[in-house]
Amino acid sequence: MSNAQLIRDAVLAMPMARTLQLDFQHLEGGRSEIRMPVLDAFCFRPGQLQATALFAIADFAAVSAAGTLLPSGWINATIDGTLKIVAPARGTHLRALGRVVDASRLLTVCAAEVYAVDGDGQEQLCATLLGTARNIDAATPAKAPPSMP
Numbered sequence: 001m002s003n004a005q006l007i008r009d010a011v012l013a014m015p016m017a018r019t020l021q022l023d024f025q026h027l028e029g030g031r032s033e034i035r036m037p038v039l040d041a042f043c044f045r046p047g048q049l050q051a052t053a054l055f056a057i058a059d060f061a062a063v064s065a066a067g068t069l070l071p072s073g074w075i076n077a078t079i080d081g082t083l084k085i086v087a088p089a090r091g092t093h094l095r096a097l098g099r100v101v102d103a104s105r106l107l108t109v110c111a112a113e114v115y116a117v118d119g120d121g122q123e124q125l126c127a128t129l130l131g132t133a134r135n136i137d138a139a140t141p142a143k144a145p146p147s148m149p
Contacts (some may be wrong), residue, residue: 004028007067010075011060020056024064030100032065037093038116049089054114058083058129061098062110066133069103075138076108081131089126091116101130108133 004027011017011024020042026033034057040046042053059081067076094114101109111130115123 002028003070003072004068007064011064016056017060020053022057022060025095027064028068030065030069030103032061032068032096032098034061034064034096034098035093036096038089038091047090049094049116051083051085054085054089054094054127055081055083055129057094057096058098058112058114058127059131061096061114062112062129062131063098063133065098065112066100066103066108066110066135069100069108070135073137073139075136076133077136079107079132079134081129083127083129085127087116087124087126089114089116091118091124093117094126095123104135106135108135 008024008027020036023035025035036057038049042049044050059078063078095117096112096114098112101111109132114127116126117123
């Protein structure tokens, strides 16, 4: 199974990803594209998504793109992210494009742009995210933190 398929399966196994109805359109080589419907359940007013849903799709897109560059047996997790909302998220769905900015052994800086897509297919940039993912060797057991005196 490819690294991209493992990442896709891991993300889509998460209850939040299933709730958001995320759909991977592309995932490989430090890039991702994820689609998400605009659902009334995630809107703060009719047809306009609340920021939490915007952050979620941007984070999933950026960190999954970072995961495609990891060696076999490694996983990653978000440790930091900053979302800038630049326009209302209105439309039929969102399209998030994730990419790697800089990858190293321990940390990967990643980013995503989120576009709101209307019924005619017109896109408008609505948010951008810059994030950091911690790269973890899943084969190495986690160490307990040192005791405090």
